[in-house]
Each structure stands twice: as C-alpha cells, then as structure tokens.
Amino acid sequence: MTYSSNRRKLGAILGAAFALLAAAPAFAQAPSDKPVRIIVAGPPGGTLDVVSRLLSDGLQKELNQTVIVDSKPGAGGAVAVSDLMQSPHDGNTMIVTLDAIVSEIPHIVKLRFDMAKEIKPLVELARGGLVLVGNPAVPAKNLAGLIAYVKSNPGKVSYASYSAGTVSHIMGLQLNRAAGIDMAHVGYKGSPPALVDVVGGHVPLMFAGIPNAIPLVKAGKVVPYAVSLPQRSPNLPNVPTFAEVGYPQLEALAWVGLWITPDVPAAAQTRLRDAALKVMAQPAMRERLREFGLDAGQPRTPDELASTLRADFERNGAVLKSINFQPE
Known part of the structure; x- marks a missing residue:
C-alpha cells in the first residue's frame, strides 16, 4: 500500500x-x-x-x-x-x-x-524532543561538520522522518532553510522502520524522538548531533541543543x-x-x-x-x- x-x-x-x-x-x-x-x-x-x-x-x-x-x-x-x-x-x-x-x-x-x-x-x-542522529558512516561528528558535508555533496544526502508532515519532517525543512542545505526527505510509517534504515545505512540521517533514539545512541549504532529541547537532555548530556550550535529556530517540544x-x-x-x-x-x-x-x-x-x-x-x-x- x-x-x-x-x-x-x-x-x-x-x-x-x-x-x-x-x-x-x-x-x-x-x-x-x-x-x-x-x-x-x-x-x-x-x-x-x-x-x-x-x-x-x-x-x-x-x-x-x-x-x-x-x-x-x-x-x-x-x-x-x-x-x-x-x-x-x-x-x-x-x-x-x-x-x-x-x-x-x-x-x-x-x-x-x-x-x-x-x-x-x-x-x-x-x-x-527530537534528536538529529546519523549513521556512524557519515563523516561528521558534530552539526557544523554535518552541514559542511551536506554542502559538499549537493543533492546526495537524505534524512528520514517517522511520517511526512510531522515535526520529524518539518525540522529537516527548517534546517535546510536555516543552514542553506538541501537534504532530501524520506517519509516512513513510524519511527522503528525509519531508525532501522538509518542504522542499516539506507538513509544517513533522521530527526528521531529522543526516547526511541537513546538506546541506539548508547549502543553506538547512531551518532547524535543536536537535540530540539530548550536545554540538554539529561539522557544525552553531551549532545548540544540546536540553539547552542546556532539554530534556535529548531527548538521543538x-x-x-x-x-x-x-x-x-x-x-x-x-x-x-x-x-x-x-x-x-x-x-x-x-x-x-x-x-x-x-x-x-x-x-x-x-x-x-x-x-x-x-x-x-x-x-x-x-x-x-x-x-x-x-x-x-
């Protein structure tokens, strides 16, 4: 279907x-x-x-x-x-x-x-909130590096969402506009299949719900870049907020x-x-x-x-x- x-x-x-x-x-x-x-x-x-x-x-x-x-x-x-x-x-x-x-x-x-x-x-x-995560094969370990990578590969980097039209989709559009990049959107039917494909390397990035992403981050299966919260998540204390790295418009609860x-x-x-x-x-x-x-x-x-x-x-x-x- x-x-x-x-x-x-x-x-x-x-x-x-x-x-x-x-x-x-x-x-x-x-x-x-x-x-x-x-x-x-x-x-x-x-x-x-x-x-x-x-x-x-x-x-x-x-x-x-x-x-x-x-x-x-x-x-x-x-x-x-x-x-x-x-x-x-x-x-x-x-x-x-x-x-x-x-x-x-x-x-x-x-x-x-x-x-x-x-x-x-x-x-x-x-x-x-949401956290932008990527497959470990993506050659960027922070958001600045990720944006530079996307800019150097125009039209080649995509991101997953758990459904088109949701905040998981919208945040990618906002980052595109704010950073001047062109990530393509790939919509899924829920977080689990989207995260499976990110872990498998089929889609490099995703704006995922923090509760769903935490186990994968802790297991080293995905790399976290930034969270959409006003403050850092207690569960991801080393991951900056989008506001901290220059993108306050990506704050979303x-x-x-x-x-x-x-x-x-x-x-x-x-x-x-x-x-x-x-x-x-x-x-x-x-x-x-x-x-x-x-x-x-x-x-x-x-x-x-x-x-x-x-x-x-x-x-x-x-x-x-x-x-x-x-x-x-």
Missing part, C-alpha cells in the same frame, strides 16, 4: 470517527465509585502507554477509583478520539495522546471539523497530554486536573519519566496549552505551505 493510499485511509477513518460528534451526548458527573478509563492513542508498550500506566497508578490512589488503561491505537489518534466522543462526557473517560493530534494531524489529513474545538488539553503529563471533551462539567475537570498534577509532580514519577527519556510536564493551564497548540499549528502549517504540502 502506498503512503498516499494510507493517508486517504487515515482521512476516511478520521472523517467517520468524527461524524459521531454531533450525536455524542454530555452527561452529568458520574458518582465517584464509577471506574475511570484512560484511552491511550497508541499501542501497548509504547510511550503513550507507559505514561498512561504511570499516571493510572497514582490516579487510582488520588481519586479513590478504579482506573482502567485501554489502548486504542490507529489512524493518527482518531480511533482513540472516536471512543472518547462516544463515551459519557462526565470526566471519567479521558484520552492520553500527543500534542500532534491538534498541531500536526490537521495538516496531514483533511478534516471536516476543527480538532482544537472537539478535544481539550487538561494536563501536560510529560514532554520530550513534543508533549503527552491528558485530554477530555470541552463539555465535561467544570467540577469534574478541576478534580481530574488537580489529581493528575499531584501525581505527575511526585519525585519518583519524574525519575521514572527520565528513565524513558522524557521530562515531567509543566503545570501549564488548559488555556496556555491551547495557546501553544495554536502557535505550533500555525508554524507547522507555514513550513509545509512553503513546499506546497497538501493534506489528503
């Missing part, structure tokens, strides 16, 4: 999922003995699943309710969001997914709705959020947010996140999170528009 057909399939799934929005009812807040369900927009064992299970253990104690983690991967998060829409809007069902559900997906697939209005970010649970529907009663939203913030602020929780290559989320308000999403959406759109990228 081609990437184009996969994008059309994703569009169809998203459209069907959100056709349910008009019929999704809102209910009064449920009694406290009702189980809490966390819908995970990713597969078991993935980053979203790990964060959700760490959160669920703490929420069970804070809310004095049974907490169920329910993985619903697929269609860029549409399967999980569809499930959320069909569930009671009482604060006992929520979704854990990436900020990309609002800031990136609408640029990749045509939607018949405004994603930013259909789901609401309640808590930033964890955050991370990805965050895992706890989301609900906007019509959940205010009291239920406050109760859930306060409990989640308390759980994620625990030192043991922060250490566990660090082990997975993530930083603890910041206690930003829902309005602050929504503002960041709008800014990221606009910035991503502007970069993609510059290459005439079209959603399907």
Whole structure:
C-alpha cells in the first residue's frame, strides 16, 4: 500500500470517527465509585502507554477509583478520539495522546471539523524532543561538520522522518532553510522502520524522538548531533541543543497530554486536573519519566496549552505551505 493510499485511509477513518460528534451526548458527573478509563492513542508498550500506566497508578490512589488503561491505537489518534466522543462526557473517560493530534494531524489529513474545538488539553503529563542522529558512516561528528558535508555533496544526502508532515519532517525543512542545505526527505510509517534504515545505512540521517533514539545512541549504532529541547537532555548530556550550535529556530517540544471533551462539567475537570498534577509532580514519577527519556510536564493551564497548540499549528502549517504540502 502506498503512503498516499494510507493517508486517504487515515482521512476516511478520521472523517467517520468524527461524524459521531454531533450525536455524542454530555452527561452529568458520574458518582465517584464509577471506574475511570484512560484511552491511550497508541499501542501497548509504547510511550503513550507507559505514561498512561504511570499516571493510572497514582490516579487510582488520588481519586479513590478504579482506573482502567485501554489502548486504542490507529489512524493518527482518531480511533482513540472516536471512543472518547462516544463515551459519557462526565470526566471519567479521558484520552492520553500527543500534542500532534491538534498541531500536526490537521495538516496531514483533511478534516471536516476543527480538532482544537472537539478535544481539550487538561494536563501536560510529560514532554520530550527530537534528536538529529546519523549513521556512524557519515563523516561528521558534530552539526557544523554535518552541514559542511551536506554542502559538499549537493543533492546526495537524505534524512528520514517517522511520517511526512510531522515535526520529524518539518525540522529537516527548517534546517535546510536555516543552514542553506538541501537534504532530501524520506517519509516512513513510524519511527522503528525509519531508525532501522538509518542504522542499516539506507538513509544517513533522521530527526528521531529522543526516547526511541537513546538506546541506539548508547549502543553506538547512531551518532547524535543536536537535540530540539530548550536545554540538554539529561539522557544525552553531551549532545548540544540546536540553539547552542546556532539554530534556535529548531527548538521543538513534543508533549503527552491528558485530554477530555470541552463539555465535561467544570467540577469534574478541576478534580481530574488537580489529581493528575499531584501525581505527575511526585519525585519518583519524574525519575521514572527520565528513565524513558522524557521530562515531567509543566503545570501549564488548559488555556496556555491551547495557546501553544495554536502557535505550533500555525508554524507547522507555514513550513509545509512553503513546499506546497497538501493534506489528503
């Protein structure tokens, strides 16, 4: 199946999922003995699943309710969001997914709705960034050397992303523009196959999620050049940020959020947010996140999170528009 057909399939799934929005009812807040369900927009064992299970253990104690983690991967998060829409809007069902559900997906697939209005970010649970990595055969051990290498080999150096239209793709476009280079983009269907090809030397470079790249960096299978975080990653302390090496425009954060529907009663939203913030602020929780290559989320308000999403959406759109990228 081609990437184009996969994008059309994703569009169809998203459209069907959100056709349910008009019929999704809102209910009064449920009694406290009702189980809490966390819908995970990713597969078991993935980053979203790990964060959700760490959160669920703490929420069970804070809310004095049974907490169920329910993985619903697929269609860029549409399967999980569809499930959320069909569930009671009482604060006992929520979704854990990436900020990309609002800031990136609408640029990749045509939607018949405004994603930013259909789901609401309640808590930033964890955050991370990307790291530019290369196959060890690339004759450059730092970003300045890499840029010089690309310039000396015009049209011959490519970089992988985990999907076209995502920040993994966009960061390469930004580096091209900022450094005056011409890396070609190669889109994949997820990080694992892309990283496999980087390790195998089929594609020399990739903007990869830090949690996915850390084991390969530590094993010497890829060389890290710079991270997109505001500060160096504790897991990659010897790798500079892009800002440190002269490219502040490549700063980019990805965050895992706890989301609900906007019509959940205010009291239920406050109760859930306060409990989640308390759980994620625990030192043991922060250490566990660090082990997975993530930083603890910041206690930003829902309005602050929504503002960041709008800014990221606009910035991503502007970069993609510059290459005439079209959603399907």
